[in-house]
Amino acid sequence: MEQNSFLDAVELHRDMVFRIALHQCGNPHDADDAVQEVFLRLYGEKKPFEGPEHLRRWLIRVTINLCRDMLRSPWRRRRVSLDALPPAFETPEQESLYQSVMALPEKYRTVLDLFYYEGFSVQEIAELLHVSVTSVTTRLSRARKLLKQQLTEV
Template sequence: MMGQLTRNEVFTLAVQKYSDAVYRAAMHNSRCAADAEDVVQDVYEKLLHYNGTFESEEHLKAWLLRVAINRCRDLTRAAHQKDTELDENLPAPDEFADGSVLDAVRALPENYRNAIYLHYYEGYTAAEIGRMLGAPSNTVLSWLRRARAQLHTMLKEEIEDEVV
């Protein structure tokens, strides 16, 4: 089906169907909304110039999310090279602003954060995440297990701090 679509039709489909997912992935991996918006624009600009084909809509979505995550990494590296104050992990407040799970997820190391996002928010399996991030599926399963443990600890401490 995807092979029969023109480049413009693929682009239109991508924008209409996956813009929200691309933006969420960018927000998950960016310092602020403005950076995430820039990443979304970069992703769709890259799609405009992409000469490959997509086997399915799922392949297109996975490609878009991978490009978004990689673009966020590029921005993080660029910020480091400019000696700006940017931690490897997204800056999260010492205390979670509203106690939300999302704030805790944003405080996780990059691999854990992306594994959690792709699995729980986008519904990918460990094998699919592994292909997207270039890691064996067992490694992804370890990231998910460790991320859940860290989230449990962080959220438990948050609740205990509120009680005291």
């Protein structure tokens, strides 16, 4: 990838990649590492992208896969957590919602993030995650139900 288009892609998609990585990893430090790795892979990508939407989808797919690999790594299982500080929130309600979302299983966090924060349709999420549309709608429904239960308990 040429340097100018790479810099434009980083500027345009950096926040999106970080948000997805944060939702996947649950830790801002790991999310930063994932963002760096994703953009290193983008810089080394030889194939041209068909357009901006193709690039965006590629970045999302690589981010999700990289974060999953990071979470599965033996190193991560053996390390001791330093209890990283959660991101700063403007209101206690935002922090409560964030903690509730992060308590959900990974498959529910992913669909919630892609649907609500990134604005993808159910069909697009199904294509990105390589699952059926029915699976995505089921995951969204279950995630909403779990969130509702958690938030009403608080």
